[in-house]
Amino acid sequence: MSSRPPLRPLDDALADLLARARPLQGADDVATVDADGRVLAEDLVSALQVPPQDNSSMDGYAVRSAEIADEGVVLPVSQRIAAGQAGAPLQPGTAARIFTGAPVPEGADAIVMQEDAEASGDQAVRILRVPDRGQWIRRSGEDVQRGAVVLQRGQRLDPAACGLAASIGRDRLRVAARPKVAMFSTGDELVLPGTVPPEQMPPGAIYNSNRFFLRQLLVRCGCEVSDLGIVPDRRDATEAALRSAAAAHDLILTSGGVSVGEEDHIKPAVQALGSLDLWQIAMKPGKPFAYGTVGGAHFIGLPGNPVSSFVTFLLLVRPFLLQLQGASRLQWAALQLPAHFDWKRPDRRREFLRVRRNAQGGLDLFANQSSGVLTSAVWADGLLDNPANQPIAHGDPVRFLPLAELLA
Known part of the structure; x- marks a missing residue:
């Protein structure tokens, strides 16, 4: 029998993560514009x-509504009040020409918008519609x-x-305060875009896409990011990178190397330098997710496959980072929408399918749900949260998580 512990349910893993994410000490004083x-x-x-004073929400005329019992009343215009000016008290039997945002003069209790009035030069105005008391006035406070x-x-x-x-x-x-995050990828197969032209890529090599979207996701979460690049698939190099990153960061975020292969050095390196407290989640994509500590820094290891890395960041890392900042809202409620497809072979793990809303108000499914197909994350506008072993028939209500909120 296998000695491996059972996979952790996603909700339990998230609760465990958030319990460990104590808000950072200190605060920053920043310009409101930034x-x-x-x-x-x-x-x-x-x-x-x-607003500080009652003001007009329309261009028009400030009046005493009790003085206008019928349409066609003509009133002399006693003053003109523009935004930023303070008018004199309104003389009985007169109107004040007033503009949007201008303070309402004392004594006036209604604004007649200019479309309901007919000016006779600057001296008088005919009221074409009887005003209601308080109309078109924005009250102080x-x-x-x-x-x-x-x-x-x-x-x-x-x-x-x-x-x-x-x-x-x-x-x-x-x-x-912003969380200080050090990030790096592991994998000798990884190549940075711009260093090798596509036509010269060696067999087995791939461009490191994770570095680019993870950095942007970290910035969107309010982090200060130190990008340590690609670390070679060697135990000593992995430990050196972890030790250096832990010295000056709140979180170390890695991509790849958290599985169980002989070239996956993240797990043993973290265990050698600190502790590994959470490993492998009952979700698809994203099973090889890890959490631990190295020195005084949190450690999170994401899977190497790009969609797995993308989804686990949104569902686990993002709320963790917001908790470090003391945010009061960490997650968003799912929407209930109908599936416009059949999903006949569900997984034993909780699945997050890449879907997109259609013109009929339902959800379409991206054809290829492989964890290596990053085009699915670009095409989709949300994730369908499907329970383990749950088939989906066309028309079934499902849980939809909009990417617009998860990426905000």
Whole structure:
């Protein structure tokens, strides 16, 4: 009988990873304009109302609604108020010409948009539609109240959140420190693009695609990345790379070399220098996934096959990195959509199939689901999360994870 431990279920493995990902100490002070993708390290409390005063949401005329009982009323125009100006109190029996964003003058309680008015030069205006009290007025504080928490600690900032921070006057924000990540690939068959032309590639050689998408995924997760390139398939070289990376990084991320072949040196090297606490996940693609520690650094080893590496990063590494930054939202809920295909031979492991939404609101399946076919990840706009041993018939509801959210 085999002495190998059973494969870890994905959910158990993720829970174990997150329990080990204690948020990093320290924080950075960054310009709000540069804070996209960072995680807030403190609650953001507004010191003012937004908008600060009642203002007009239309170009038109500020009026007292009680003075306009019927259509066709003509009022003299007593003043003109542009955005950024403060008007005088509105004189009874008059209208004020007003523009979008301008403060509503004291005494006015409605805005008549200019399409519902007929100007007589600059001196008078005929009201063509009876206004309702309060129409086209944006009230002070209707967006943000003074003293309100507008963004919470742990929120990952996006462009809208950065704009909201700016709207309450914050030009700098305190955000979680970036994880420092060292990455390298292993495999003597790997060649960096640009070093050997395609027509001169030796037999058995392949270009290192993992390096490129993993680096970009790390950057999208807010990391500072040290790219250590390709490490030769030798135990001593692997240990040297791990030892050097552990000295100045929070996480070491490798690609390849975590399987059980004679040329796979990552596992024994990590065990020699630290500990290997998690190895092999009951998922497809992505079984040869590893977690451990080397010195004071976390270690994560991804499979060498590109789709396996891509999928395990999204489902395991990404939430781990967000947890290191104290993010409050680590995962997104799956959508329920109908499968527009049959999947008659499911795997014993939980599967993540590359699929794409179609015009009918269902999911199409990429024809080749091999873990080495990176075109499937480019073609797809999501992953279908299929339980182990679960066949799929056309029309069955399935769990869909949009890549747009996983790649954000």
